[in-house]
Amino acid sequence: MLVLTACGVTLRLAFLFLAGDLEPFADESNYLYLSLIWNHFSFYSDGMVYLWPPGYPFLLSILLQLYGEGGVFAIKLVQVLLSGVIGWMTMLLASRFFSWRTVFFAGILWCVHLPLIGFTHLLWPETLFLSLFLPGFYLLVRWWQRGFSESADQGLLIAAGLILGISLLIKEVGLWWCVLVGGLIVYRGRKDGLALACSSAALFLLSVGVIVLPWTLRNYEVYGRFAPVGTTLGQNVFGGLNGFYMNFDYPKRVQSQVEEANALIREWLNTPVAPIWERSTAMNIIDQSAENVQQGIQYSLDHPGYTLRTRIKKLADWTTPLPFFVRHYILEKYQGVLNDPLVRKVLIVTALLLPMLVLAGALGGIFFCLRGVAAGPLLICTLLYFSVAGSLIIGMSRYRICIEPLLIMLAAAFLCGNRRPWRQKMPAVLCGSGWVLLIALWCVNAAEVWTTVQIIW
């Protein structure tokens, strides 16, 4: 495991140096902006439409204070080093759920997984989030699979809660997942007595709360409203439950060509049936977010058919093999060796094929490898939660990153033959149906992906 982790970190380090000084794009610039404001004015501002959790801008602001403009490189270096945690935890989870053969395969898949590699040298919080989320998740898995004394059990839940609480200060997407986990803890512990199960759940939630509450209270102090950690839902609802389509996987350079290439499907799935509703102009960002959410929900209820049709495209966008790594080629950000024609072609093809392999393999892993595995329900619920959270409102490959290591682990289990035989045919039927659905979703976006590849080939 150590060797594979070292290989993965070394590879990411190589990409960091080969990528060079990349000009910030989109939210990369926004995170930089917030961290500069934090240093300049000594308080954390917001993005007018997004109230992002403070963790990533805070880390960036510290590094900018320490190293000046070198802080941008410093945070990428930190991300590369933290990616070792992601690799290590992916393999450790594989050892918890499956076999050592799966550990080896998962380690290799993680090493070369270009979508994850890409995020280590970009100014996005995903790497930092995963380096906290996965250890917290691992501790929950250990608790679930426990054979320890009560005091050790409590230690695991407290540690998991504290670590996951910190991860929420990086990305708030897991907030309701923590509540779900509380319910799962009760479910898991019910055989030991409901009181004990509830006590365990409370311990976990209290631990999360201890980390999250100070910033929640800070938000109340500043905004006069309760916003645990942050609020980005309103702006996402504005973009995702509205009369227009947006997908940040496609920069402006390719948008019109992609739209034209997939005109038929986009017309069928995305043609709006009502005018766009306008974003709230409330001065208070939390009120703004709440009003946007209300409007979005009302819009969806008023146009249920359109909402359902557009969810198909969102799901297709979430399962797309086109990662942010390839988006940087579209943006012509990569230069030097990474932009060598042969290297570019190899990397683009690899970056597209690996997510497809991982997604398809993960489906196989879910249906053929998880039967009877302790903590299986925890894993399944986690995958379902982040899948829904990442595809229900706005679909994008980036929203899959939160569970990409878990998908890698499942794909590795399936590909290395770590299968458990079923007596009935139902799992095979379900898996087959899943694969058919996945291929159908890829077909929805096939013309777009193909057109994009042709443009950057």
Next chain:
Amino acid sequence: MAYKWHLLLGVVLALECLSAVVFHRSEDELRALLSEGTAQEQVEALFVLTNRDVPITIGKGKIQSLLESPNPLIAEWMMTTNFLRFGYHHLKENHIRSLPDSEAAFRCQFFQDHQIGRQPIKLSDLSRFLKSE
């Protein structure tokens, strides 16, 4: 004791709530900071007051007077805000043009141009901004 950790975490949560109460600043205290605080305290007080929907007038006259505040940080902070908080884009542009110090003008323009959702920050601009601080 079976619930010692629950108790400990509960106490920590209670202390956090207590800290929030102790360190809470009322609107009167914030208004006092707005006129008498340090440069950064003034800006933060303004940020909090506008977010709490306290009815401070933010018409054209108020914006102009804030831009002309002896505290340059206030004008710079206003450049980070968009029409939802402080509109009158042309007043801000006029203010930038009127600044005698080119580095102060650059900082204001920087905050204005790179608001969330506007132009991305270039590394060369970042370098110049950090040197100007």
